[in-house]
Amino acid sequence: MITDDLFGDASTQPRRDEPLCDGAVVLRGFALPFEAQLLAAIKRIVAQAPFRHLITPGGRRMSVAMTNTGPLGWISDRHGYRYDPCDPESGQPWPAMPASFLELADAAAAHAGFDGFVPDACLVNRYVAGTRLTLHQDRDEHQWGQPIVSVSLGIPAVFLFGGLQRSDPTLRVPLAHGDVVVWGGPARLNYHGVLPLKPARHPLLGDCRINLTFRRAG
Numbered sequence: 001m002i003t004d005d006l007f008g009d010a011s012t013q014p015r016r017d018e019p020l021c022d023g024a025v026v027l028r029g030f031a032l033p034f035e036a037q038l039l040a041a042i043k044r045i046v047a048q049a050p051f052r053h054l055i056t057p058g059g060r061r062m063s064v065a066m067t068n069t070g071p072l073g074w075i076s077d078r079h080g081y082r083y084d085p086c087d088p089e090s091g092q093p094w095p096a097m098p099a100s101f102l103e104l105a106d107a108a109a110a111h112a113g114f115d116g117f118v119p120d121a122c123l124v125n126r127y128v129a130g131t132r133l134t135l136h137q138d139r140d141e142h143q144w145g146q147p148i149v150s151v152s153l154g155i156p157a158v159f160l161f162g163g164l165q166r167s168d169p170t171l172r173v174p175l176a177h178g179d180v181v182v183w184g185g186p187a188r189l190n191y192h193g194v195l196p197l198k199p200a201r202h203p204l205l206g207d208c209r210i211n212l213t214f215r216r217a218g
Helices: 032-048 100-109
Strands: 016-021 024-030 065-069 074-075 080-084 121-127 133-136 148-154 157-161 170-174 180-183 192-194 209-215
Touching: 016 148, 016 170, 032 065, 032 100, 032 121, 032 148, 065 074, 100 148, 100 180, 100 209, 148 157, 157 180
Parallel strands: none
Antiparallel strands: 016 024, 024 180, 065 121, 074 080, 121 209, 133 192, 148 180, 148 209, 157 170, 157 192
């Protein structure tokens, strides 16, 4: 079993920024001041719109469990990838975006040089040991001029960040609880993914990682 010590405990590390390339940066520990608000809000969101494993257009079950919050939610089924204002399982609008989510997303984007970011979609992803996310681009949004803000909570993960072609070399970026990755501008369509998670345990979230991905989709 691995522990957070492998990547360093974000709660004891000084705040620092780690540029990945032009337009992309890791903000170490940036979400920690929001921790209690975020975790409470996630519980409320999941109570209204539970985690589920979506099906890809090709008929495969995604290993990452997910739900959404905000005016738009990202969904996948045999008809394709898209955003929809309603949860297809309940027929109801997705849970409203919590104020703490909006505040964090705006602050992180501004810190990274992207002022005025107001997300209308937040994907809430749950990873467990063995879960991975293959290399992909975020292309389903209409607002490619707006950045992506990705927040890591819980057990560590290794984030893959590549270039504009799937075949480009990738950086392996360890992420700990509270780290935020922001990419936009020339890096907005860069390929990215997550390596399979290794078994670990976080004192607040147990054996899972929660990832919040903020986007301007509409």
